[in-house]
Amino acid sequence: MENYTPSPAVKQTLSQLKALPCIAKALDFLKEDTAPTLKQQIELAKIPAPTYHEKEKALAFCEALKAEGLEDVHLDRFGNAIGLRRGKGAARVIMEAHMDTVFPLGTKLEPRIEGSRVYLPGVNDDTSGLGSILTVIRALNAAGIETEADLYFMGTVEEEGMGGLGGMKKHMSENSYDASISIDGSGFGTIVYGGTGIRTCEINFHSGSGHAAGAFGKVANSLNAAARCVAKIADLQVPPDSGTIFCVSNFHAGNDAGIHAIVGDSQIKINYRSHRQDYLVALHEQIMKAAQEACDEETARWGCETVTWDTVSYVDIPAVSQSADIPLVQALYTVIEDAGLTPKFAVGGATNCTMAINAGIPAVCIGSGGTGGGAHSLDEYNDDTDRHIASGATLLLLLMMAGVAGETAPLAEKKA
Ligand SMILES: [Zn+2]
16 A cells, blocks of 8 residues: 555654653563563463364463453353453453464474474464463553553454354454454564455255166266366356455265265365455355256256255355554554554455454454464464564554553544
């Protein structure tokens, strides 16, 4: 985005904050707290937490929130771990990171340290976000900072894969905030302020079945219908430059014992995405139309029975967008620049911030700082070198939105 300029009021809020002695104290604290944070992050990442199995890690995160003096620490009815750092009630600001990982139960979770890197599945995505939350709370406490807004800190379930940002979606369906800051992964400097729409669905095709020879011509073949559908999907055209993609990622039909059998049930799975919700909806309709046409053609080919289909939706994340001019985005831009980096605007995104935006809450997603790599692989690592720079910027962003009691006005606007 060329010529992006945050408003003078937003810049002034940051200057005011940075002039406060308590802020200098908090920023100093963050430098000292990098090593203890990493230690705590490793302990949390050692707890298995594949999507839908986050409870043990959630309880450990609750204990960590309690240890920092948060109020009302609990698991919400969806399993998200949340606590309150009470301010003066001027607004409600939430900061969250997800607890779940892509690693199944039984994955060896032993840290391996090489130089400044810690290799451990989940240590970066997104236990580094949980670490950032805890160090920010400690910095607020160490510097005795009271806020105008009430601060909520949350570890979220069901972000990854089949979870489909479910923990955040469910939490936001029952709770209201005036600003939401997600922390996911390490890369700091990119502004995620929208969300790519993502859908995953299964289509099942049903026909009669029987012996490859004996039933030939007497029944249709669900596998043929599925294949016809895949061929139609393969030929779909999508609008360019809109992040619109599709992928038939799964095809299940038949088995080797039935190598000479007509298959009665066949299944495909499709993952499709777009930065624009109208494109995503149009693509969805085309895929469903392809399924119907495939069944019609297979039915007509044999003329002896009707091939049918049904569909199951696994992930349905809407495409969302916000103006880049909202105070939260301006504030994030300002703190990234202040940290000596050049802010980059992401197009779309696949983070929990999508679900906050979808619920009408101004939201961004940022990285926890340092560096990381190997996300979603067993070679995932986190390197916390210079991480305090991002932690400091995160603290400043939070305080720009929440306001320091008696000193700065919160940029988060309390909903009427
Ligand atoms: Zn993540």
